[in-house]
Amino acid sequence: MARPDEHIHIEWRGGTCRVKWWTGEYLPNGRKRYESKGGFLDEETAMDHGRDQLYEIRHGTHVSNRDGATLMTDWLDDWLAGMDHAPLTERNYKSSVENHIRPYFIRKTVAEIDVLAYRAFRKHVNRAVGAGSAKNVMMVFGMVLDDAVPRLIKTSPVERTRRRGKFTKKKKERKKDVGALxxxxxxxxxxxxxxxxxxxxxxxxxxxxxxxxxxxxxxxxxxxxxxxxxxxxxxxxxxxxxxxxxxxxxxxxxxxxxxxxxxxxxxxxxxxxxxxxxxxxxxxxxxxxxxxxxxxxxxxxxxxxxxxxxxxxxxxxxxxxxxxxxxxxxxxxxxxxxxxxxxxxxxxxxxxxxxxxxxxxxxxxxxxxxxxxxxxxxxxxxxxxxxxxxxxxxxxxxxxxxxxxxxxxxxxxxxxxxxxxxxxxx
Missing domain, CATH: 1.10.443 (hpI Integrase; Chain A)
Incomplete structure (x- = not known):
């Protein structure tokens, strides 16, 4: 069996070195497809990074450089095309994507959307629309990011609401008795x-x-x-x-x-x-x-x-x-x-x-x-x-x-x- 290090190569360029690792995939011409990262100051650090990438590849958690560079707008196209919901639900999801999510992230890659970007977008949406609409937009945005794991991002930056401290009862719509009259x-x-x-x-x-x-x-x-x-x-x-x-x-x-x-x-x-x-x-x-x-x-x-x-x-x-x-x-x-x-x-x-x-x-x-x-x-x-x-x-x-x-x-x-x-x- 080949040792993991056989799939890792170190190259020096100027004063820094670059590590290359095999993605486990092949190019159309039959050659192995490699990815790389540069800027390391010593070979041991570069080698450790390469080993980490091979570990993620073996365990299905690796995000390739190519996938990580996917534009948000391209991922939204794929996500919408893969929907299979009732017509009204799909219409509402598309509305959130086209009116709010896509315009805000038009030039961003999926990998660039971290917790801070998520919070900034939430703040933007809360200012732009009412509370009910904002909640729906953030729900759709959360699904978009969750579905990007693990191919485009390793973990979703969506912040889940956690109940802490004193319980607060959710406000219920006030209803009156509906009599026949x-x-x-x-x-x-x-x-x-x-x-x-x-x-x-x-x-x-x-x-x-x-x-x-x-x-x-x-x-x-x-x-x-x-x-x-x-x-x-x-x-x-x-x-x-x-x-x-x-x-x-x-x-x-x-x-x-x-x-x-x-x-x-x-x-x-x-x-x-x-x-x-x-x-x-x-x-x-x-x-x-x-x-x-x-x-x-x-x-x-x-x-x-x-x-x-x-x-x-x-x-x-x-x-x-x-x-x-x-x-x-x-x-x-x-x-x-x-x-x-x-x-x-x-x-x-x-x-x-x-x-x-x-x-x-x-x-x-x-x-x-x-x-x-x-x-x-x-x-x-x-x-x-x-x-x-x-x-x-x-x-x-x-x-x-x-x-x-x-x-x-x-x-x-x-x-x-x-x-x-x-x-x-x-």
Whole structure:
């Protein structure tokens, strides 16, 4: 066996010496590829450095001179090309890279980014954007640097947060109870803003807990009363599920009205496209009679393929729903009238519970309703599109009695609301 020193060579140039070591690789012409470092004042120090490099090569921790000189911008290209995430996640990662990381390190090599450079960038980002956005940018930057180990850098300069001293509880978003009367106020505001589809949209989210993208992308084929008869059957290997759906759900005696969450809409490469729901959470959501009747009436009122068409037609996913629709619905808006107003609209009152709050909290409210009514944890988490861990997730299933109990409880909330409204009117 060759001794390690046989792969190390010392050369004197002027008053200093240079050490060369074999990288373990070969050039295209078959010759060994060496790397070197100069500036040593004695051969023993140079030899020790060469031995250190051979040790790292043998143990897979060596960073070659060539790889260490990789420009950050080139590594970012490789990192982005290797991503395999959901479209929205990839879009957010690319935004952090292109808007913040790449411009800051445009002429730097990966090896030049040490702890001090990391801290300087963190300070720069915290000044440039809000706390939430800065946290996301630094998270992406951390992944970029972590993935560069060990090929481009030996260790990542990312500073991890360590808990020391007194425990400080993380601040949690303040939520208010979402009662049926609050949902009705939101629904009426939505109806004033974009018609009957708006009214049903709010009640559908409140009664199913569907994610916004799933509601924006809901088409006739997967909505009561058409589903499951109109199911597109995109999975030929799931014939058993289709047969069971026909026996369990639909419009008719003994069947349960339901919506099938099969996809969502998101923008990718400049166009609105269908994608699987988040976490591949395909699921069937039974709905109470009140919502079934609303959906039946809604689909009969228009010919759009989208269950909830936007004001100008098309999917709500194609508009900035949070800003253009949701904020006036939750925060209120002035009356729109006059000869130059194409679509007059009455004043929209604010809903205090949701003023300044996210649409997504309506989904949280649905979860709270299910918990209040004491439904099975597995049935609740499955309905929300969450994976249930452990033995419970393996052995449990959502049964017909569980689904009927959910329908009954949600219908009861609606009937109690109608009673409240009648008492208020009288």
């Amino acid at each position: 609050v949902v009705e106020q939101l629904a009426r505001n939505a109806e004033a803003f974009f018609g009957f589809p708006g009214y049903v949209f709010i009640w559908t989210m409140a009664m199913t807990g569907m994610r916004p993208g799933e509601l924006y992308g809901l088409t006739r084929e997967y909505c009561y009363p058409n589903w499951p008869g109109a199911d597109l059957r995109t999975d030929p290997d799931d014939e058993e599920r289709y047969e069971e759906d026909m026996e369990r759900y639909g419009k008719g005696e003994g069947l349960m009205p339901a919506i099938r969450v099969e996809r969502q809409v998101q923008y990718s490469e400049g166009t609105l496209q269908f994608f699987p729901p988040k976490y591949d959470s395909h699921r069937t959501l039974v709905v109470p009679v009140l919502l079934a009747e609303m959906l039946d009436k809604l689909l009969a009122s228009h010919d759009s393929k989208w269950v909830f068409p936007a004001i100008q037609g098309g999917s709500l996913g194609a508009v900035n729903f949070d800003y253009k629709y949701w904020r006036p619905i939750a925060d209120g808006a002035d009356e729109r009238s006059g000869p130059r107003v194409r679509k007059p609209r009455p004043a929209i009152p604010a809903v205090p519970t949701f003023k300044g709050k996210r649409l997504y909290l309506l989904r949280h409210g649905h979860k709270a309703w299910l918990d209040e009514d004491g439904h099975s944890k597995f049935a609740v988490e499955s309905r929300m599109g969450h994976e249930v861990p452990g033995v419970e997730g393996i052995y449990s299933s959502v049964t017909v009695p569980m689904e009927r109990a959910i329908m009954k409880a949600l219908q009861g909330r609606w009937e109690e609301l109608q009673k409240q409204l009648r008492e208020t009117d009288s």
